[in-house]
Amino acid sequence: MPRRKVTLAYMSNQSERRVSFNKRKKGLFKKASELCTLCAVDGCAIIYTPFKSQPEVWPSPEETTSVLSRYDSLPEMEKTRYMTNLESFTQQRLDKVKKELSRLQIENRRKEAECFMYKCMAGIKKPEEFDMSNADVLRTVMRNTTTDLNLRMRELNIADPNNPA
DSSP states (O other): OOOOOOOOSOOOOHHHHHHHHHHHHHHHHHHHHHHHHHHTOOOOEEEOOTTOSSOEEESOHHHHHHHHHHHHHSOHHHHHTTOOOHHHHHHHHHHHHHHHHHHHHHHHHHHHHHHHHHHHHHTSSOGGGSOGGGHHHHHHHHHHHHHHHHHHHHHHHHHOTTSOO
């Protein structure tokens, strides 16, 4: 039976909150253990809780102290190499979206030029109606279409030995 979706909101019932906390804490420690085992890395987890006066640590206080002291001994450049903050994360996402937007705009211009070319060939549009700012795109589309048609015609002529072309 699938689990039901849990709404992420503060639990006002103290006993439900404590039970949920303990289950999730156990799951978090299990995930940390699996990560350390599967990837052969050292790791630790520290949880401060209102239910206990001392923080809860995984795997043990001694090993946690060892991992944290090794981390503290790293140079600042190594510590922050893969860290990100909200500003840099947002900038990365913005750059990615801008690149995707640029790619889609180029693709749209190509498709519009191709559509215009086919409408001109069908007599629906007149060449004078074309926006000349996209002339280079139309030229490229026409060149590619012509090349594709010539290749296809050669293939068909080779396939038909009765046609002396």
